[in-house]
Amino acid sequence: MxxxxxxxxxxxxxxxxxxxxxxxxxxxxxxxxxxxxxxxxxxxxxxxxxxxxxxxxxxxxxxxxxxxxxxxxxxxxxxxxxxxxxxxxxxxxxxxxxxxxxxxxxxxxxxxxxxxxxxxxxxxxxxxxxxxxxxxxxxxxTGEEAEDEHVLADDGSPSTRTGYRDVVLGIDLADACDEVIEFAFEEARLRRTRLRVVHAWQRPSAISMGPGDIGLVNDPARGEEWQGFLAAVLAVWREKYPETEVLETVVEGKASTALVRAASAASLLVVGRRLSERPVLPRIGPVTHAAVHHVCCPLAVVPHE
CATH class of the missing domain: 3.40.50.620 (HUPs)
Known part of the structure; x- marks a missing residue:
């Protein structure tokens, strides 16, 4: 059933x-x-x-x-x-x-x-x-309409006859989860549209650095390293969904800011939420909290272990 x-x-x-x-x-x-x-x-x-x-x-x-x-x-x-x-x-x-x-x-x-x-x-x-x-x-x-999921027509007017806007997936590469990634790929497949995957990273502060991180504070290649990591995580999903175009975006800054910005032109934003070991506490995490209150497009929150 x-x-x-x-x-x-x-x-x-x-x-x-x-x-x-x-x-x-x-x-x-x-x-x-x-x-x-x-x-x-x-x-x-x-x-x-x-x-x-x-x-x-x-x-x-x-x-x-x-x-x-x-x-x-x-x-x-x-x-x-x-x-x-x-x-x-x-x-x-x-x-x-x-x-x-x-x-x-x-x-x-x-x-x-x-x-x-x-x-x-x-x-x-x-x-x-x-x-x-x-x-x-x-x-x-409130106010979400069918045409809001679609790109504008050639004359700039809303339309449901045009293609869908991107599906955006916010991903934390330190906690990447198959359930969340698969949900986003499936939503993009259903719409026959592009999936934009966004990861935001921040340079470690002197306080948060471990003993081996001191030489990496000003490392200009850090963004490229995250880009390579993201490509590796998504490789298997690209093979599983070969018809889905994927745009990988790695930015330096706060994740909440990057996702709110990316979602401004999206048909759907997908984020994950780790299932709490203490489900009595209604906590959704700072990034999801920011998305709930500031993102205008539909927001999918996918729980995962």
Whole structure:
């Protein structure tokens, strides 16, 4: 049985954008799409719940059904060819979405980053899911449209008839992981577009140097060494995906800065997240954190051992 692409929907603009993106991704992967809306009975007091709780639950279920129907109508209109189902589940949201992700090819959520109070609240759910999910999670911003994934037409106008923009993979060569690399190559293959692989390095400081590093502080060949290392890591993947054009980019500087810059012209940014030995702590790492809050294109966070 094929695992579905799952999108979490809550009626807000960013979740509707995420649902549409998830529908397009489901078609690319030839997978069904499942829309999931989470409602939390603990919020029932705002509806004037009686002593047995039934009036509140009925009101919540009615609102949940409306949210789900709105998302389904939006998806069917935008991506009519996708095989679509909808489901209501009881919250809290982070726990429910994490459970749904376990049965998903990937989970797609809306994200506002840090724009205002609502953005912080939405971000707390998205960030909590990203920090603990064992399956890939894609975050999609409000306003994301199908044409945003494509290069501009010859006249400079947005179009879905042009080729896809690059898929960008942020890679840490000190912790390169096959699951993350394969995910990025597969996304580029599905779009028949170029994969741009970005590694950022920084010169060691006098404090961080080991005993044998003192002569390498001003080594002008350090960037070339990283370039050769990156080529070696990607060699096997080039053989596995011979039709995918790969652009290797090695830059000196902060990884978060390099990825935000590279993602400005991308259809998708892919980063990895190491599975924590203590999954109770919702930590995603500084580079992923920066990408979640500052990258405008869809962001795929791929967990790995």
């Amino acid at each position: 094929l695992l579905p692409v799952i999108a979490g929907v809550d009626g807000l603009a960013e979740s509707l954008a995420a649902a549409e993106w998830a529908a397009r991704e489901a078609l690319r992967r030839d997978r069904p799409l499942r829309l999931v809306h989470v409602w939390d009975w603990h919020l029932g007091s705002r509806f004037g719940r009686g002593h047995d709780g039934e009036p509140a639950n009925a009101a919540q279920r009615h609102l949940a059904l409306r949210v789900l129907q709105q998302a389904e109508e939006r998806v069917r209109c935008a991506v009519p060819g996708v095989l679509l189902t909808g489901e209501q589940v009881e919250g809290p949201a982070t726990a429910a979405l994490l459970k749904a992700a376990e049965q998903a090819e990937l989970l797609v959520l809306g994200s506002r980053g840090l724009t205002g109070l609502a953005g912080l609240l939405v971000g707390s759910v998205a960030q909590g899911v990203v920090a603990k999910a064992t399956r890939p999670v894609v975050l999609v911003r």
